[in-house]
Each structure stands twice: as C-alpha cells, then as structure tokens.
Amino acid sequence: MWIGSSKQKNIKILEFSVTKDPIKILGTYLSHNPDKSINANFYIKIRKMSTKLNLWRARELTLYGKSLLAKTLGASQLIYTASMICVPDTVINNVQGHLFSFLWNNRKDKIKRKVMYQPLSEGGINFINFRTMVKSLRLAWIQRLLTNSYDAWKAIPNYFFNKYGGLAFLLKCNFDSAKLDKNLPLFYRELLDYFQELTNNSQYITNDLILWNNKNITVDKKSLFWKSWFDRGIYFIGDLLNSAGKFLTLDEFQKKFDFKVSYLNYFQLIAAIPQELKRKALVSPTPDLFSIPLEFQQLNDRTLLLPKMRCKHYYNMFIEKNNTEPTAIKSWKKLFPYFTDWKRSFKEIYESSRDNKLRQFSFKVLHRIIPTRKELKKYKLVTDDICSLCPYPDSIEHTFLHCTETVNFYMKTLSWFNNYHNTRIHLPHEHIVLNTFKDVFPPKLSNPLKRRLCLLILFQTKYLYTCKNLSKRPDLEEFLSKLHQQYRIENCGL
Ligand SMILES: [Zn+2]
Numbered sequence: 001m002w003i004g005s006s007k008q009k010n011i012k013i014l015e016f017s018v019t020k021d022p023i024k025i026l027g028t029y030l031s032h033n034p035d036k037s038i039n040a041n042f043y044i045k046i047r048k049m050s051t052k053l054n055l056w057r058a059r060e061l062t063l064y065g066k067s068l069l070a071k072t073l074g075a076s077q078l079i080y081t082a083s084m085i086c087v088p089d090t091v092i093n094n095v096q097g098h099l100f101s102f103l104w105n106n107r108k109d110k111i112k113r114k115v116m117y118q119p120l121s122e123g124g125i126n127f128i129n130f131r132t133m134v135k136s137l138r139l140a141w142i143q144r145l146l147t148n149s150y151d152a153w154k155a156i157p158n159y160f161f162n163k164y165g166g167l168a169f170l171l172k173c174n175f176d177s178a179k180l181d182k183n184l185p186l187f188y189r190e191l192l193d194y195f196q197e198l199t200n201n202s203q204y205i206t207n208d209l210i211l212w213n214n215k216n217i218t219v220d221k222k223s224l225f226w227k228s229w230f231d232r233g234i235y236f237i238g239d240l241l242n243s244a245g246k247f248l249t250l251d252e253f254q255k256k257f258d259f260k261v262s263y264l265n266y267f268q269l270i271a272a273i274p275q276e277l278k279r280k281a282l283v284s285p286t287p288d289l290f291s292i293p294l295e296f297q298q299l300n301d302r303t304l305l306l307p308k309m310r311c312k313h314y315y316n317m318f319i320e321k322n323n324t325e326p327t328a329i330k331s332w333k334k335l336f337p338y339f340t341d342w343k344r345s346f347k348e349i350y351e352s353s354r355d356n357k358l359r360q361f362s363f364k365v366l367h368r369i370i371p372t373r374k375e376l377k378k379y380k381l382v383t384d385d386i387c388s389l390c391p392y393p394d395s396i397e398h399t400f401l402h403c404t405e406t407v408n409f410y411m412k413t414l415s416w417f418n419n420y421h422n423t424r425i426h427l428p429h430e431h432i433v434l435n436t437f438k439d440v441f442p443p444k445l446s447n448p449l450k451r452r453l454c455l456l457i458l459f460q461t462k463y464l465y466t467c468k469n470l471s472k473r474p475d476l477e478e479f480l481s482k483l484h485q486q487y488r489i490e491n492c493g494l
Helices: 034-057 063-082 089-103 130-146 152-164 186-199 227-231 250-257 263-272 275-283 311-321 327-335 342-352 356-366 373-378 396-402 404-421 429-433 447-469 476-489
Strands: 023-025 028-030 295-297 303-305
Touching: 028 034, 034 063, 034 089, 063 089, 063 130, 063 356, 089 130, 130 152, 130 186, 130 311, 152 186, 186 311, 250 263, 342 356, 342 447, 356 447, 396 404, 396 429, 396 447, 404 429, 404 447, 404 476, 429 447, 447 476
Parallel strands: none
Antiparallel strands: 023 028, 295 303
C-alpha cells in the first residue's frame, strides 16, 4: 500500500503487489478508505458479537449474568482495536445500543444508562460503558508515553508532542486542545480531549501561570508555545515580572535570560497575558517546573500518579465523575423524605443474599421497575388496577407497604423469627421495602442471626409478589419451607 503523497499511485515495484484495500497489520486493518477500514475493524466484529450474544438470549439470565456476557463476549472483541485506532461515534453508539438491547431483551431501557454503568453500591450493575472504555484505553497511553524507555514507536507521538514541549510538560499546562495547533493527529488530539474532560472540575492541578499552551494566553485564539523561549527556561508569567510587580522591559528581559528576542514577540506575549493572571502571578510564588506533580488527588486522600495510571483507573474516574442518582430514588424520597442513604440500600442487597435472582428482584423493587396491576393497566394489559388480594388499587407502595395481606404477613414472619430465635425485634415496614432494616436491628444481634433475618426480609418480598401475581394468599408454612431451603442454599443454617 502506498502512503503519504503517493497514496493514489498504482506503480508496482519489483514483484510487490499494490493494493488499495485495507491491509491487516497486527490484527488491525489499515486503509486510506475510512469506510472500508471501519467496516473491517469494527462492523464485522460487531456483527459477530451480536450473533454470539443472540445465542444467549433464550436463556433466562439475570441482569448480572447478561452484564458479564456483555463484557466478555461483547465489548472485549473490540477492545484491542479500540486501543490503537480512533473509534468513530457511530461505532460507539452502535456497540452500546447492541449491548443494551441484549440487557433489556430488545425492549426499551427500564433504568437510565448512566445509572447502570455505576457500581452495585450506587444502584448500578457495573454495565460496560463502551464510550468510557474507548476514552480510558486512549488515556492509558499516557502511562506508556511517560515512562523513560526509548522505544522506537515513541518517535511519532514524541515528534508531535514535542511541538508543545513534550507530553509531560503539556499535561502540566492549562491547555485547551481546541486552541493547540491543528496539525496534531486525531488520535492524540482525542487523547488530550479526553484528558481535559477528566480533569475538568477534578482534583487535578494544572498550573495556569505557565505561559505556554495556556488556554487563557492566546494570540489569534491559539495558545502559544515558543520552543527557543522554552529552552531558555522561560516558563511562567512570573519569569517576566520584576520585583516591583511590573513586566520587565525588553532590555531587562534580554539581560535576565541572556537571550535576544524580537520586540514584537515580546510585546505580543505580554499583551496576551490577562490582567487577572498577572495579578495572580504577583501573589503566588513561581514554582520549580519540575516540582509540579502529574497526579490526581482523590477524595479518599489517595493520589494517582499519571505515570502509573492504567485503563481501569481512568475508567473508574469517568464513571465516578458522572455519578447519577437513580430516578426511582426521587420517588422514594417523596414518600419518605428522611430517606437519604440510598447507596446503603443498594449495598444491602448484595450483603443480604448471594442468590442473583433474589438480588435482581430486590434491585428491581428499589428501582421501582417491578410491574404491579397499576402499571399493567397503564400499558392496557389488564382492565382494572385492583389488587388481586384486597379491594384497593394496586401499586408498588400498595404491594410492599399497605396491602393488608402484606402487612399481616410481615407481622407473621417477624413473630415467627422472634419466637424461633428468642429475639424481640420490631421492623417498621418502610425499612423492609427500602432495605434499611439494619438501622433497627438490636446492636446485640449476632451475625448469623443478622444474616438469617436479612435473607428472610429479602426473600419474603419476593414471595409476596409471587403470591399476588398468582392471586394466592401468602401462606406462612409454605413460605417457611421455602425459606429454610434458601437458608441451606446460602449456608445460613444454624
Ligand atoms: Zn392489596
């Protein structure tokens, strides 16, 4: 394949064949024709991924199982290529669409995507966010580029980044990738874009008093980098100020740095420095360039050093940054205004049971996506919304809080538990439905009893819901025999 200015040529050299089709190098296709290479690199793989996922559709998998498959059978096929070349938006949307339609069985999403990407304790299921994965894979190059090895492949990125003083310097600057010169290849420009997105409002300290690559110090809307000045050790606004807080005259400047510069350049630079940055430079001491760290300060007092950050660090930071409260929590808060620690409610699911089907049920209740007759009527699947066990209108609240059958059953199971274990526990119903039951556990309750009670609470909500769907009155004996079976499965026996 001919490259550069000869890319249209068909001339043959010796016996080498010439092609204009994508050629495969180390598992990735390269071509001058973007459509052909995108098809070979991504769409063919997406089709394969879709077929593989389809094979699993018939099985009754939980959201957790499907999430795992989306990661292992789905996105993993694309990750290798996505770490090496730019991934167009259309491909990202296509992949994410396929994965979510697999998760929700080709139906509309029931929970916001942003929430599903979050960890379990934040109301999500760690569902793979392909867009964030692409960004994180790109940012993982920073670590490779910053290590002090002299690998041949670095010649190309270094050539480009050296136009801004090198990557290690650029990442200390208050840059805006849109204001850097246009000749940076898209792959690296995106890397800087993603980095900028991550550092926006985060605990990453860039130094806005550095003159170069500074988005606030521009000429013709472009930030500046003058290599010969940089090589002379001129880095900060403070380098241009005298002890009285005034800009050095051209003479003073030339003497200080023993460096001849043109009058025009010098005054162009001074004129580009905004007043407030000059004021800031006056009151802040000029640091030593090499002492400015390349690190993220995290909330838990941890520091992440850029030269050590891997893909997963960036991925988690992006997900944390986009943390969202699930929609259902707003509805629960309307009913229970004092309910604030909803993250604990989700966490409780996973601490109370190891059974993914039970976990999924509890997860769906908290997200309010369990259909009751109210929802069935709304979607015109039934003609009335009356509870199958009492004469009142059905809803999530009715099913788990107000229905007399439910309330009676809560009392029966709890009094069974108290009698059986010789305890005196009282459980307000909202603690049952919001998974905040541990709040009212007596402090002396032993751990095995805690586990048994937690599992009982989770298990009974599922049992009640099943009974209601079958229009069958809940029965304590039947329930207890099922519960004991569950205790055995989950190793909760005494
Ligand atoms: Zn009812």
